[in-house]
Amino acid sequence: MMWWRRRALEAPTTPLERLQERASAYIDGELTEAERVAFEAELASSEVARDHVDDLRQVRIALAGIGTVRAPRSFALLAPPAPVRVGPRRLEWATRAGTGVAALLFVVALTNSSSAGDTPVVFATAPRESASSAANQAGGQAGGQPAPKNDSANAAPPAAPTSTPIANTTPRSASPGAGAAGAVAPGAATPGTAPAGTPSAAPAFAPATAPAPGTPASGSASENPPPSAAPATATATAPAPTDPPPHGAGPAGAGGGMGGATTGSGTIAPSPFGPVGVPTATTGPAGAAPATAPPASPPPRLLGTPSSGATPQAATALATATATVAAFSEAGPAATATGADPFRPDPRDAGPVFARPTPDTGTVVENPMYVPAPTPVAVEAMRAPAPAGTDAAAPSSDWTGGTVAALGALTVLLGGASVAQFAARRRHSR
Amino acid sequence: MLRYQDHVFSLVLRMLTHREAAEDVTQEAFVSAWRHIDTFRGGSFRSWLFTIAANRARDELRKGVRRPTTSLDAARDDPDRADIDPPEPGPSPEGVAEQGEVRAAIEVALATLPPDWREVIVMSDIHGMDYAEIAAATGVALGTVKSRLSRARSRLREVILESRELSEVAQRLSDRR
Structure with missing residues (x-):
């Protein structure tokens, strides 16, 4: 009152x-x-x-008659009370100011984040294809028939042996490398030398099987789906051919990142997303004479992929796969455009270089096996993530959930410290 | 501090009407007085000490529900009542019993007063503080002290008059003086 x-x-x-x-x-x-x-x-x-x-x-x-009450014990202080240490006022004000700033930033971040429809952090937008369709499109089947372009999913093995989810945080910039998830055998003559080509965040390789020799070479390779897509499978069945491969020196393409199915006739059904991954010789259109991969053995190194880390399955598949990569019938314009020699020496390992990502999009255009994605896949750094398979809800804000949470925690921390300091000073002042 | 501890405890006990809480508050008041002894500007040390104790007691009252506040209701049957000093040494046994009853009745009547009134009347009529000291200790204006004291006395007067025995005892006490 x-x-x-x-x-x-x-x-x-x-x-x-x-x-x-x-x-x-x-x-x-x-x-x-x-x-x-x-x-x-x-x-x-x-x-x-x-x-x-x-x-x-x-x-x-009457009141005076009731007198005082005797104290039940002595309240004498035998020792001086311990001094109360209170921090300097400057620290108090700094804490209060910090609390205010943190709270302000928190509110701004919260507003910005909520207006942008924030979701977990990813570094790039994803193609609009759904994961399943991407996986389906990536599938391919051998068997003497060239897999139809962008529609080889039906030919993929229905029971994929393995399925590994793809980390949502896979940077889009790693797409070319990730697309090279398929292991690469530089040549049929070098079994067991599975080259590099599996980024750690890349989709899993499906185990490749190599049936007994004598069966026609058949290879089915499912394309690894694009990053941030649903788990996909990649299988490579490369039975040892009875007949020598048409192109004995050609590299194997089991599980190749290109996603093309290596057929018995040496054709690859290209995947719409397949960036790079199959070390390939210069190829021409379907039916064309396959180019010869460099026989010399340092395993080719793919740009954008680590130089080691291929999964055992992929290594086995590649080691045992003797299928020949022949002409890539629908390898796209890039394949036909670079007819002569798409490789160039890598200064680090002297191995051939199959692709070079363009600086702005991150896609690979110089690989002869490159097939452009149906939609442009552009890297947008520092963008918030979109749901898998779509960029429809991709936020336009740089305020991520982590930032908001950190600012909130900071606000609470500083506010608590400020209140504690205030309470301590108030106690001390009494 | 030993000289004032009974007065301080008595004031706090009558403000809080709870013995344990009064002990804690009295101890805190003495500790606080020790810590802030440099702020004592002279004058009545008792008033300064009472100011600290009354502030502490008011803080305790604001906490309110932490402790039960009706222990004085049981003062009539409380053996600790012997701690209450008799106003006059050497009374007869009947007089002691009589004074004990009157004292308990007045304590109960005091407990029915609002805390603001109770604080003022205890300081004035039990501890003999003048209006200026009470105003300084309670932090209210002199006129407010006067008004609260008048109302508190009038309320107690009604309580005493309602109790015939208490009224007679009070009358005898008044005549004896």
């Missing part, structure tokens, strides 16, 4: 209350001389006033 209101309520309002107050002050000797003279005159003329004074005196005497 405010003091003026309390004072108004406590002020005497009736003549009796005013008399009581004067009588109380009179017996305490708290009236001024003029007030005392006036009140004594009133006492002389008013019996009620006299009775009231007598009653108040009785009360006063």
Whole structure:
């Protein structure tokens, strides 16, 4: 209650209350001389006033009679109390200012984040194809028939041996390398030398099987789906051919990132997403004479992929796969455009380089096996993620959930420290 | 501090009407007085000490529900009542019993007063502080002290008059003085 209101309520309002107050002050000797003279005159003329004074005196005497209460113990301090250490005021103000700034940033981040429809962080937008369709499109089947472009999923083995989810945080910039998930055998003559080509975040390789020799070479390779897509499978069945491969020196393409199915006739059904991954010789259109992969053995190194880390399955598949990569019938314009020699020496390992990502899109255009994706896949750094398979809800904000959470935690931390400092100083001031 | 500890404890106990809480608050008041002894500007040390104790007691009252506040209701049958000092040494056994009853009745009547009124009347009529000291200790204006004291006395007067026995005892006490 405010003091003026309390004072108004406590002020005497009736003549009796005013008399009581004067009588109380009179017996305490708290009236001024003029007030005392006036009140004594009133006492002389008013019996009620006299009775009231007598009653108040009785009360006063009765109260004085109850006396003080003896303390149950000694409250003497045997030692000086421990000093209370309170931090400097400058620290208090710094903490308060920090709390305010953090709270402000938190609100801004929260507003920005919520307006942008934030989702977990990813570094790039994803193609619009759904994961399943991407996987389906990536599938291919051998068997003497060239897998139809972008529609080889039906030919993929229905029961894929393995399925490894793809990390949502796979940077899109790694797509070319990731697309090279398929292991690469530089040549049929070098079994067991599975080259590099499996980024750690790349989709899993499906185990490749190599049936007994004598069966026609058949290879089915499912394309690894694009990053951030659903788990996909990549299988490579490369039975040892009875007949020598048409192109004995050609590299194997089992599980190739190109996703093309290596057929018995040496054709590859290109995947719409397949960036790079199959070390390939210069190839021509379907039916064309396959180019010869460099026979010399340092395993080719793919740009954008680590130089080691191929899975055992892929290595086995590649080691045992003797299928020949022949002409790539629908390898796309890039394959036909670079007819002569798409490789160029890698200064680090002297191995051939199959592709070179363009600086702006991250896609590979110089690989003869490159097949452009149906939609442009552009790297947008620092973008928030989109749901798998779509960029429809990709936020346009750089405020991520982690940032908002960190700012919130900072606000709470500094606010708690500020309150604790305030409480400590208040205790100390008492 | 030993000189004032009974007064401080008595004031706090009557403000809080709870013995354990009064002990804690009294101890805190003495510790606080020790720590802030450099802020004592002279004058009445008792008033300064009472100011600290009353502030602590008011803080405790604001906490309110932490402790039960009606222990004085059981004061009549409480053997600790012997701790209450007799107002006059050497009374007869009947007088002791009588004074004990009156004292308990007045304690109960005091407990029925609002805390603001109770604080003022205890300081004035039990501890003999004048209005200026009470105003300084409670942090209210002199007129407010006067008004609260008048109302508290009037309320107690009504309580005493309602109890015939108590009224007679109070009258005898008044006549004896």
